[in-house]
Amino acid sequence: MFNNKGTTLIEGLLAFEIFITVLVVYTTLFTTLYQREYIIQNKYESLIQKEDDLIYINDLNEIIKQVLP
Numbered sequence: 001m002f003n004n005k006g007t008t009l010i011e012g013l014l015a016f017e018i019f020i021t022v023l024v025v026y027t028t029l030f031t032t033l034y035q036r037e038y039i040i041q042n043k044y045e046s047l048i049q050k051e052d053d054l055i056y057i058n059d060l061n062e063i064i065k066q067v068l069p
Helices: 004-057 060-065
Strands: none
Touching: none
């Protein structure tokens, strides 16, 4: 009555499309996560560097004057 070859092909293509879509979404999410982590790490390292510069360049009285209004 019905030919199952066409529906099997359509089901297979639909499953493959879903698989590719999920793969692309995961790849995009991991890439975005890595970029954000890289940006956060760079900002943290620059903050630590600025903190080290303030501690070693200025004496204690100048640091207190910068912190207190």
